[in-house]
Amino acid sequence: MADDANAPAEPARDRWSIGDVEQWLPTVKVTIASIVLALVIGALLIIVSTPSVISSMSYFTSYPWDAFRNAGHAVGSSYWALLTGSVGSWTAITNTLSQAAPLICAGLGVTLAFRAGLFNIGAQGQLIIGAAFAGFVGFHTQLPGVSHLVAAILAGLLGGALWGGIAGFLKARTGAHEVIVTIMLNYTAMLLLSWLLSLKPFEQKNVANRISPLVDNNAAFPHVFGLHFGVLLAFVAAYGVWWLLNRTTLGFSMRAVGANADAARTAGMSVSMSYTMAMVIAGLLAGLAGVEQVLGDHVQLSTAFGGTVGFDAITVSLLGRATPLGTVLAGLLFGALSAGGTQMQATAGTSVSLTQILSALIVLFVAAPVLVKTIFRMKAVGDEGAVLAKGWNS
Amino acid sequence: MHLELRGLTKRFGSFVANDNIDLTVEPGEIHCLLGENGAGKTTLMNMLYGLLKPDDGEILLDGEPVRFESPGDAIDAGLGMVHQHFMLVPVFTVAENVVLGRETTRALNVLNRRKAADLVRDLSNRYKLAVDPDALVENLPVGVQQRVEIIKALANEAKLLILDEPTAVLTPQETDELMEIMRALRDDGTSIVFITHKLREVRAIGDRITVIRRGKVAGTASPAASESELAKMMVGREISLVVDKPAAEPGDVVLSVAGLTVIDPRGVTVVDDVSFDIRAGEILGVAGVQGNGQTELVKSMLGLVRPANGTITLDGRDITRHDTQQSLEDGIGYVPEDRSHDGFVGAFSVRENLVLDLYTRPEFSQSGLLKLDSIADNAAKRIEEFDIRTESMEAPVSSLSGGNQQKVVVAREMSRNLKALIASQPTRGLDVGSIEFIHKRIIAARTAGAAVMIVSTELDEIFGLCDRIAVMFGGRIVGVVGPDIPREEIGLMMAGARKPTADAVGTGGSHG
Numbered sequence: 001m002a003d004d005a006n007a008p009a010e011p012a013r014d015r016w017s018i019g020d021v022e023q024w025l026p027t028v029k030v031t032i033a034s035i036v037l038a039l040v041i042g043a044l045l046i047i048v049s050t051p052s053v054i055s056s057m058s059y060f061t062s063y064p065w066d067a068f069r070n071a072g073h074a075v076g077s078s079y080w081a082l083l084t085g086s087v088g089s090w091t092a093i094t095n096t097l098s099q100a101a102p103l104i105c106a107g108l109g110v111t112l113a114f115r116a117g118l119f120n121i122g123a124q125g126q127l128i129i130g131a132a133f134a135g136f137v138g139f140h141t142q143l144p145g146v147s148h149l150v151a152a153i154l155a156g157l158l159g160g161a162l163w164g165g166i167a168g169f170l171k172a173r174t175g176a177h178e179v180i181v182t183i184m185l186n187y188t189a190m191l192l193l194s195w196l197l198s199l200k201p202f203e204q205k206n207v208a209n210r211i212s213p214l215v216d217n218n219a220a221f222p223h224v225f226g227l228h229f230g231v232l233l234a235f236v237a238a239y240g241v242w243w244l245l246n247r248t249t250l251g252f253s254m255r256a257v258g259a260n261a262d263a264a265r266t267a268g269m270s271v272s273m274s275y276t277m278a279m280v281i282a283g284l285l286a287g288l289a290g291v292e293q294v295l296g297d298h299v300q301l302s303t304a305f306g307g308t309v310g311f312d313a314i315t316v317s318l319l320g321r322a323t324p325l326g327t328v329l330a331g332l333l334f335g336a337l338s339a340g341g342t343q344m345q346a347t348a349g350t351s352v353s354l355t356q357i358l359s360a361l362i363v364l365f366v367a368a369p370v371l372v373k374t375i376f377r378m379k380a381v382g383d384e385g386a387v388l389a390k391g392w393n394s
Numbered sequence: 395m396h397l398e399l400r401g402l403t404k405r406f407g408s409f410v411a412n413d414n415i416d417l418t419v420e421p422g423e424i425h426c427l428l429g430e431n432g433a434g435k436t437t438l439m440n441m442l443y444g445l446l447k448p449d450d451g452e453i454l455l456d457g458e459p460v461r462f463e464s465p466g467d468a469i470d471a472g473l474g475m476v477h478q479h480f481m482l483v484p485v486f487t488v489a490e491n492v493v494l495g496r497e498t499t500r501a502l503n504v505l506n507r508r509k510a511a512d513l514v515r516d517l518s519n520r521y522k523l524a525v526d527p528d529a530l531v532e533n534l535p536v537g538v539q540q541r542v543e544i545i546k547a548l549a550n551e552a553k554l555l556i557l558d559e560p561t562a563v564l565t566p567q568e569t570d571e572l573m574e575i576m577r578a579l580r581d582d583g584t585s586i587v588f589i590t591h592k593l594r595e596v597r598a599i600g601d602r603i604t605v606i607r608r609g610k611v612a613g614t615a616s617p618a619a620s621e622s623e624l625a626k627m628m629v630g631r632e633i634s635l636v637v638d639k640p641a642a643e644p645g646d647v648v649l650s651v652a653g654l655t656v657i658d659p660r661g662v663t664v665v666d667d668v669s670f671d672i673r674a675g676e677i678l679g680v681a682g683v684q685g686n687g688q689t690e691l692v693k694s695m696l697g698l699v700r701p702a703n704g705t706i707t708l709d710g711r712d713i714t715r716h717d718t719q720q721s722l723e724d725g726i727g728y729v730p731e732d733r734s735h736d737g738f739v740g741a742f743s744v745r746e747n748l749v750l751d752l753y754t755r756p757e758f759s760q761s762g763l764l765k766l767d768s769i770a771d772n773a774a775k776r777i778e779e780f781d782i783r784t785e786s787m788e789a790p791v792s793s794l795s796g797g798n799q800q801k802v803v804v805a806r807e808m809s810r811n812l813k814a815l816i817a818s819q820p821t822r823g824l825d826v827g828s829i830e831f832i833h834k835r836i837i838a839a840r841t842a843g844a845a846v847m848i849v850s851t852e853l854d855e856i857f858g859l860c861d862r863i864a865v866m867f868g869g870r871i872v873g874v875v876g877p878d879i880p881r882e883e884i885g886l887m888m889a890g891a892r893k894p895t896a897d898a899v900g901t902g903g904s905h906g
Binding site for chain 2: 247248249250252253255256259260262263264265266267268269270
């Protein structure tokens with residue numbers, strides 16, 4: 001606010017301005033504080049679940065130092081492994097990035113829908129269909145050179161967009177609530193994939209399980225320095241979403257519909273068009289997440305394909321406050337936790353579930369900013385949860 | 395209760411909302427706080443009520459300095475506030491709302507409904523606040539809901555009652571009733587701070603008047619002061635309370651409606667065979683009591699509701715089937731009746747709202763890309779031209795006062811060449827300064843040759859602005875009359891009498 005007052009008539013023309021510091025700084029503070037809090041609680045969990053600490057507790061009163069030393073060692077080695085496993089080496093960083101990329105893409109799908117006033121629970125289904133389309137083109141067809149990769153990517157985007165578009169179309173045409181429709185479409189997508197895997201074209205020869213073949217080499221993302229090209233696409237997509245929302249007429253109308261559908265309608269915007277387009281693009285983004293897994297990480301299609309990426313994407317988007325940049329940062333954090341968790345289990349023996357607890361705690365604290373502010377004695381600020389709460393009301 | 399505010403100051407960032415305000419309210423006095431929207435009246439009262447913390451200054455109750463951390467503290471100290479937007483639970487009964495938060499219970503924590511109802515009955519008898527304790531709040535008209543708020547404050551033993559713009563939502567009769575209640579309370583020793591921007595009301599009810607302008611006390615006045623004196627003090631300059639307009643020079647028919655019928659989703663005919671013409675350079679007023687089909691008539695003219703029958707023509711072209719975007723592009727400007735619901739996107743900045751229905755025009759976008767520079771230039775220009783008081787063009791419109799929000803809507807609709815302008819309740823809830831300004835712009839649109847249609851429930855506005863008046867009742871137009879018709883006659887037409895003749899007056903009278 002202070003900046004504005006100094007130059008009240010100055011239009012905001014700086015395209016790369018970081019915006020109103022007072023507006024986003026509190027959010028960043030709360031998020032960082034939440035991460036710290038989660039790590040503290042995580043440390044306590046590590047302590048009480050480490051055998052050496054528990055056994056030294058039996059003689060705590062006569063010689064407490066053992067307990068402290070063991071506890072410190074357990075926490076230190078776990079968190080050190082978490083850190084080195086996520087950013088400690090180039091391999092670690094590539095792991096983090098390739099874990100983060102699908103989360104970012106699917107998270108962007110949730111974010112974009114959020115801004116248009118829709119709560120997209122269906123990233124998982126959109127991702128699965130996207131992956132199925134991309135995978136099918138990848139292993140079933142033969143195309144020369146890079147055209148095979150391009151065709152596979154486009155097929156994946158199309159699949160996701162179709163799946164998202166169904167929810168958008170139903171919402172626009174019939175008013176069917178997108179939360180219900182996308183949840184149901186998640187199940188439909190999973191079962192559809194399972195059925196597809198029982199068909200000839202999706203069958204891998206000489207394998208009894210329902211697993212598809214690997215994609216053709218031509219259709220796989222090329223790797224550079226251990227990183228596949230799809231990771232770059234995630235960042236391009238994030239920029240694309242920001243650009244779409246802030247620079248285009250389509251984004252303008254989507255945001256207007258998301259913030260006040262009645263006023264948007266009165267201003268002559270087509271609300272149903274906006275809903276449909278938002279879900280098509282959201283599905284396309286989630287589809288890109290599936291593409292990255294199939295073409296980048298060489299994951300075969302199976303009945304368990306996708307894991308929980310599509311659902312984690314909702315968390316990533318919420319943690320990122322439904323902004324493209326926030327989604328990227330939250331996606332990177334979750335990617336790092338996922339990559340570091342594996343290392344932590346391998347070297348420090350701490351269960352990988354701890355990283356899931358950490359991510360759950362972070363989200364919990366971010367969702368309860370008042371709690372975090374009380375603990376850290378931060379100054380109370382305005383209503384930050386507004387963006388997040390909106391999705392539930394629509 | 396004796397209340398004194400000394401040097402109260404509140405800043406938001408570098409914006410000083412209240413600057414060193416002194417105010418004294420004597421026991422058993424109705425003290426009017428008069429000021430334009432955005433002058434800082436509500437900020438001042440929110441500080442008094444513990445909703446905001448003052449940056450400077452002190453509050454004294456009966457000579458003792460007090461500090462309120464929350465409204466709870468203020469209530470305990472004997473303050474009660476009736477907000478502009480009611481704080482009631484719609485699905486609860488009146489009695490339940492009144493005791494909410496301080497329920498008396500019987501054994502096993504069962505709510506003592508009878509005691510609650512008795513409390514309400516007792517208070518409503520004592521101050522002539524007629525209300526049924528067992529009615530559900532959501533079923534009550536706005537005026538009665540307001541009484542519930544007042545009873546709630548009295549049940550908390552309020553000695554000083556703050557009423558924030560209480561008449562903004564009331565009909566003239568309800569306003570009169572409220573004034574009766576205020577007098578009864580005052581005579582019983584309750585102090586009342588009455589916040590308003592309506593000159594007629596402060597003169598009718600106030601014991602003393604403090605005028606606030608741009609966050610400062612502009613002066614005090616007695617209720618004997620004339621309306622123009624008060625208006626001058628409030629706005630800071632001479633303003634005309636009468637709409638000043640040259641004689642109309644009507645041209646060809648521009649906007650024409652023939653046999654328009656609208657049936658709502660429940661199957662009720664809400665607009666029934668309505669026909670009228672509006673010529674270039676004239677203003678047609680649509681008068682009527684709220685809910686007689688005006689809303690649906692306007693919405694169907696804008697393509698927001700599909701008419702079941704009839705045609706709408708603009709400049710001789712049939713636009714009945716045009717959707718909203720086409721209608722706007724055809725050259726109709728539209729100021730919707732519920733501005734925060736339909737008129738603007740509260741979370742959007744002033745800059746964005748100023749192009750809300752213009753962003754697809756070549757001026758502001760090209761092949762789907764927004765031209766941010768022209769959008770910002772447009773905003774700077776309109777803010778200047780329409781005197782929109784905002785911190786910056788980036789401020790969300792929800793942060794502006796009602797008058798300035800409406801200026802954003804009007805500025806947007808008038809920033810293109812209009813063939814016709816349709817404005818519903820263009821000045822509802824606005825202050826004198828904003829009303830004067832918006833009326834001037836409407837006259838300017840007429841002078842520029844637009845066909846103007848004003849829908850209003852305020853007869854003052856209809857008489858002041860319009861060249862011809864169409865009166866609506868029960869979805870039909872019962873008559874089109876000139877502005878020289880006596881008020882009583884139009885009142886009777888609004889109540890359902892058919893023809894604007896002496897006969898009609900007679901018929902209406904015999905029915906009454």
